[in-house]
Amino acid sequence: ETGVTQTPRHLVMGMTNKKSLKCEQHLGHNAMYWYKQSAKKPLELMFVYSLEERVENNSVPSRFSPECPNSSHLFLHLHTLQPEDSALYLCASSQDPAGTSGNTIYFGEGSWLTVV
């Protein structure tokens, strides 16, 4: 059991659907992240929120839309995805605001997304 909880764990959606991934961290951390993990690729940073403010959008297509209503919750809204978006989406958090050196990143279990 990690301090970062993600739901749903598995999601299958059609290309015209709208769905959302949810993340909650119980660690009192100040930064939260969305990563994408595809086969044979390194972890790709998608979005960074620090102190509830989005500080990085790593050239992610607009069909992915993040939301951070407070320091404990993070959402990833999905709309008109493509089959190549099928991947493991990982939420993570770190104690200090983003950009602080020495930060350890704590990951959730991930949400497996399949786009059909």
Next chain:
Amino acid sequence: QKEVEQDPGPLSVPEGAIVSLNCTYSNSAFQYFMWYRQYSRKGPELLMYTYSSGNKEDGRFTAQVDKSSKYISLFIRDSQPSDSATYLCARPTYSGNTPLVFGKGTRLSVIA
């Protein structure tokens, strides 16, 4: 930013073997490194945090940094089937808004 270079494997060893997992990095200014372990269909979990000044041992696991060759290694002694996972090394960024850059990970299978 260039990620750390890591052989993706897969690496398959018999139970009880000593495993060596390696990453290379480019900037000698990096002061610490991390190893994460990721079981199948799970998120990565922090396994070890090591400073570039020396080795760190934790049970059957030893993390080692060779600053002269810019090599970081994770050794697993008496490997067990439960060690079968993907191991990711990570280095600090010191810039931007993410603290770490990850390697692609090495998939390890320990066969009973």
